[in-house]
Amino acid sequence: MNQYKICVLILLILTIFSIDFVHAENKDSLELSGKVIYLDPGHGGIDPGAIYKNIEEKNINLDICKILKQKLEEKGAQVYLTRYGDYDLSVKNTINRKRSDLSRRVKIINESNADLYLSIHLNSDSSSTWRGIQLFYDDIHDNNKKLSQILEKEMKKHISLTRKSEEINNLYMLRRINIPGLLIEAGFLSNPNDRYLLKSKSYQERLSNIITKGVITYFYRP
Protein backbone atom coordinates (compact mmCIF):
# COMPACT_ATOMS: atom_id res chain seq x y z
CA MET A 1 0.00 0.00 0.00
CA ASN A 2 1.51 3.34 -0.90
CA GLN A 3 1.60 6.34 1.41
CA TYR A 4 -1.31 8.06 -0.31
CA LYS A 5 -3.59 5.06 0.18
CA ILE A 6 -2.59 4.79 3.86
CA CYS A 7 -3.41 8.47 4.37
CA VAL A 8 -6.84 8.03 2.76
CA LEU A 9 -7.50 4.96 4.90
CA ILE A 10 -6.57 6.76 8.13
CA LEU A 11 -8.75 9.71 7.15
CA LEU A 12 -11.65 7.38 6.43
CA ILE A 13 -11.31 5.62 9.80
CA LEU A 14 -11.10 8.97 11.60
CA THR A 15 -14.22 10.22 9.83
CA ILE A 16 -16.23 7.11 10.76
CA PHE A 17 -15.16 7.37 14.40
CA SER A 18 -15.91 11.08 14.66
CA ILE A 19 -19.43 10.56 13.20
CA ASP A 20 -20.03 7.89 15.81
CA PHE A 21 -18.73 10.14 18.54
CA VAL A 22 -21.07 13.01 17.52
CA HIS A 23 -24.01 10.57 17.50
CA ALA A 24 -23.24 9.31 20.98
CA GLU A 25 -22.84 12.85 22.28
CA ASN A 26 -26.20 13.97 20.79
CA LYS A 27 -28.03 11.04 22.29
CA ASP A 28 -26.65 11.71 25.76
CA SER A 29 -27.52 15.39 25.65
CA LEU A 30 -31.23 14.72 24.96
CA GLU A 31 -33.20 15.69 28.06
CA LEU A 32 -35.55 12.67 28.06
CA SER A 33 -32.95 10.07 27.20
CA GLY A 34 -33.58 6.88 29.20
CA LYS A 35 -37.14 7.88 30.16
CA VAL A 36 -40.07 5.63 29.26
CA ILE A 37 -43.43 7.34 28.81
CA TYR A 38 -46.86 5.79 28.24
CA LEU A 39 -49.50 7.83 26.42
CA ASP A 40 -53.12 6.80 26.68
CA PRO A 41 -55.50 8.12 24.00
CA GLY A 42 -58.92 7.91 25.66
CA HIS A 43 -61.78 5.81 24.21
CA GLY A 44 -61.55 4.10 20.79
CA GLY A 45 -63.53 1.66 18.66
CA ILE A 46 -67.22 1.49 19.60
CA ASP A 47 -66.59 4.07 22.34
CA PRO A 48 -66.23 7.47 20.63
CA GLY A 49 -66.10 9.55 23.83
CA ALA A 50 -67.50 13.05 23.44
CA ILE A 51 -69.17 13.81 20.10
CA TYR A 52 -70.04 16.96 18.20
CA LYS A 53 -71.78 16.25 14.89
CA ASN A 54 -69.29 14.00 13.06
CA ILE A 55 -66.32 14.94 15.27
CA GLU A 56 -65.42 12.23 17.75
CA GLU A 57 -63.20 12.66 20.79
CA LYS A 58 -61.44 9.30 20.31
CA ASN A 59 -59.88 10.44 17.00
CA ILE A 60 -58.57 13.77 18.31
CA ASN A 61 -57.16 12.01 21.42
CA LEU A 62 -55.22 9.66 19.17
CA ASP A 63 -54.03 12.47 16.86
CA ILE A 64 -52.67 14.43 19.83
CA CYS A 65 -50.97 11.32 21.28
CA LYS A 66 -49.25 10.53 17.99
CA ILE A 67 -47.84 14.05 17.73
CA LEU A 68 -46.90 14.10 21.41
CA LYS A 69 -45.13 10.75 20.97
CA GLN A 70 -43.02 12.25 18.20
CA LYS A 71 -42.16 15.37 20.24
CA LEU A 72 -41.14 13.33 23.30
CA GLU A 73 -39.09 10.96 21.15
CA GLU A 74 -37.26 13.92 19.61
CA LYS A 75 -36.06 14.64 23.18
CA GLY A 76 -34.85 11.06 23.61
CA ALA A 77 -37.80 9.40 25.41
CA GLN A 78 -39.05 5.92 24.63
CA VAL A 79 -42.79 6.36 24.08
CA TYR A 80 -45.62 3.82 23.88
CA LEU A 81 -49.34 4.20 23.32
CA THR A 82 -52.08 2.09 24.90
CA ARG A 83 -53.73 2.01 21.47
CA TYR A 84 -52.35 2.91 18.05
CA GLY A 85 -55.59 2.80 16.09
CA ASP A 86 -59.35 3.07 16.33
CA TYR A 87 -60.19 0.21 18.69
CA ASP A 88 -60.98 -0.31 22.34
CA LEU A 89 -59.01 -2.58 24.67
CA SER A 90 -61.82 -4.60 26.21
CA VAL A 91 -61.67 -8.39 26.42
CA LYS A 92 -63.99 -10.11 23.89
CA ASN A 93 -67.58 -10.92 24.93
CA THR A 94 -67.25 -9.15 28.25
CA ILE A 95 -70.40 -7.88 30.00
CA ASN A 96 -68.97 -4.53 31.05
CA ARG A 97 -66.99 -3.44 28.01
CA LYS A 98 -66.07 -0.01 29.34
CA ARG A 99 -64.73 -1.39 32.62
CA SER A 100 -62.80 -4.09 30.76
CA ASP A 101 -61.26 -1.46 28.44
CA LEU A 102 -60.15 0.69 31.37
CA SER A 103 -58.76 -2.23 33.37
CA ARG A 104 -56.65 -3.35 30.38
CA ARG A 105 -55.22 0.16 30.11
CA VAL A 106 -54.38 0.11 33.83
CA LYS A 107 -52.71 -3.30 33.48
CA ILE A 108 -50.66 -2.29 30.42
CA ILE A 109 -49.41 0.91 32.07
CA ASN A 110 -48.70 -0.70 35.46
CA GLU A 111 -46.78 -3.57 33.90
CA SER A 112 -44.77 -1.29 31.63
CA ASN A 113 -42.48 0.02 34.38
CA ALA A 114 -42.69 3.37 32.63
CA ASP A 115 -41.51 6.54 34.36
CA LEU A 116 -44.66 8.47 33.52
CA TYR A 117 -48.08 8.19 31.88
CA LEU A 118 -50.39 10.78 30.38
CA SER A 119 -54.00 10.00 29.55
CA ILE A 120 -55.44 12.31 26.89
CA HIS A 121 -59.15 13.17 26.74
CA LEU A 122 -61.48 15.95 25.63
CA ASN A 123 -64.14 17.50 27.80
CA SER A 124 -67.76 18.17 26.91
CA ASP A 125 -70.64 20.03 28.54
CA SER A 126 -74.32 20.65 27.82
CA SER A 127 -73.49 24.36 27.78
CA SER A 128 -71.27 25.45 24.88
CA THR A 129 -69.76 28.30 26.91
CA TRP A 130 -67.41 26.10 28.94
CA ARG A 131 -63.91 25.96 27.51
CA GLY A 132 -60.27 25.48 28.43
CA ILE A 133 -57.71 22.85 29.26
CA GLN A 134 -57.62 21.11 32.66
CA LEU A 135 -55.53 18.49 34.46
CA PHE A 136 -56.87 15.86 36.85
CA TYR A 137 -54.73 13.73 39.13
CA ASP A 138 -55.16 11.13 41.85
CA ASP A 139 -53.14 11.24 45.07
CA ILE A 140 -52.25 7.54 44.67
CA HIS A 141 -48.70 8.62 43.77
CA ASP A 142 -46.73 11.28 45.64
CA ASN A 143 -45.42 12.81 42.41
CA ASN A 144 -48.81 13.38 40.79
CA LYS A 145 -49.44 16.73 42.43
CA LYS A 146 -45.97 17.99 41.52
CA LEU A 147 -46.49 16.85 37.92
CA SER A 148 -49.84 18.61 37.69
CA GLN A 149 -48.44 21.84 39.13
CA ILE A 150 -45.51 21.87 36.69
CA LEU A 151 -47.67 21.06 33.66
CA GLU A 152 -50.31 23.60 34.68
CA LYS A 153 -47.67 26.31 35.09
CA GLU A 154 -46.22 25.54 31.66
CA MET A 155 -49.69 25.54 30.07
CA LYS A 156 -50.64 28.84 31.70
CA LYS A 157 -47.64 30.49 30.05
CA HIS A 158 -48.98 29.65 26.60
CA ILE A 159 -52.69 28.85 26.87
CA SER A 160 -54.70 31.58 28.58
CA LEU A 161 -57.65 29.28 29.18
CA THR A 162 -55.87 26.88 31.49
CA ARG A 163 -58.13 25.82 34.34
CA LYS A 164 -56.83 25.05 37.82
CA SER A 165 -55.81 21.41 38.09
CA GLU A 166 -57.92 19.22 40.33
CA GLU A 167 -57.26 16.28 42.58
CA ILE A 168 -59.89 13.64 41.88
CA ASN A 169 -59.62 10.34 43.70
CA ASN A 170 -62.57 8.40 42.33
CA LEU A 171 -61.72 7.85 38.67
CA TYR A 172 -61.38 4.12 38.02
CA MET A 173 -58.22 4.35 35.94
CA LEU A 174 -56.32 7.09 37.78
CA ARG A 175 -57.02 5.38 41.13
CA ARG A 176 -55.34 2.16 39.99
CA ILE A 177 -52.21 3.29 38.18
CA ASN A 178 -49.19 3.13 40.45
CA ILE A 179 -46.68 5.05 38.35
CA PRO A 180 -46.74 8.88 38.21
CA GLY A 181 -49.12 10.44 35.71
CA LEU A 182 -52.37 12.26 35.17
CA LEU A 183 -55.30 12.96 32.90
CA ILE A 184 -55.28 15.88 30.49
CA GLU A 185 -58.69 17.16 29.36
CA ALA A 186 -57.28 19.07 26.39
CA GLY A 187 -60.36 21.24 25.82
CA PHE A 188 -64.14 21.20 25.38
CA LEU A 189 -65.45 19.60 22.21
CA SER A 190 -68.78 21.31 23.02
CA ASN A 191 -67.26 24.80 22.69
CA PRO A 192 -66.83 26.21 19.15
CA ASN A 193 -63.47 27.92 19.85
CA ASP A 194 -61.95 24.92 21.60
CA ARG A 195 -63.32 22.61 18.90
CA TYR A 196 -61.70 24.68 16.17
CA LEU A 197 -58.35 24.57 17.94
CA LEU A 198 -58.48 20.89 18.91
CA LYS A 199 -59.12 19.88 15.30
CA SER A 200 -56.17 21.85 13.92
CA LYS A 201 -52.82 20.16 13.50
CA SER A 202 -50.95 23.35 14.40
CA TYR A 203 -52.71 23.53 17.79
CA GLN A 204 -52.11 19.84 18.42
CA GLU A 205 -48.41 20.48 17.71
CA ARG A 206 -48.34 23.53 19.98
CA LEU A 207 -50.01 21.64 22.78
CA SER A 208 -47.59 18.72 22.37
CA ASN A 209 -44.61 21.08 22.58
CA ILE A 210 -45.97 22.63 25.78
CA ILE A 211 -46.58 19.21 27.37
CA THR A 212 -43.09 18.05 26.34
CA LYS A 213 -41.54 21.12 27.96
CA GLY A 214 -43.49 20.45 31.16
CA VAL A 215 -42.45 16.80 31.20
CA ILE A 216 -38.76 17.78 30.90
CA THR A 217 -39.13 20.23 33.81
CA TYR A 218 -40.87 17.50 35.86
CA PHE A 219 -37.96 15.10 35.45
CA TYR A 220 -35.30 17.68 36.27
CA ARG A 221 -36.88 19.58 39.15
CA PRO A 222 -36.12 17.95 42.53
Ligand SMILES: [Zn+2]
Ligand atom coordinates in the same frame (compact mmCIF):
# COMPACT_ATOMS: atom_id res chain seq x y z
ZN1 LIG B 1 -62.91 11.13 27.31
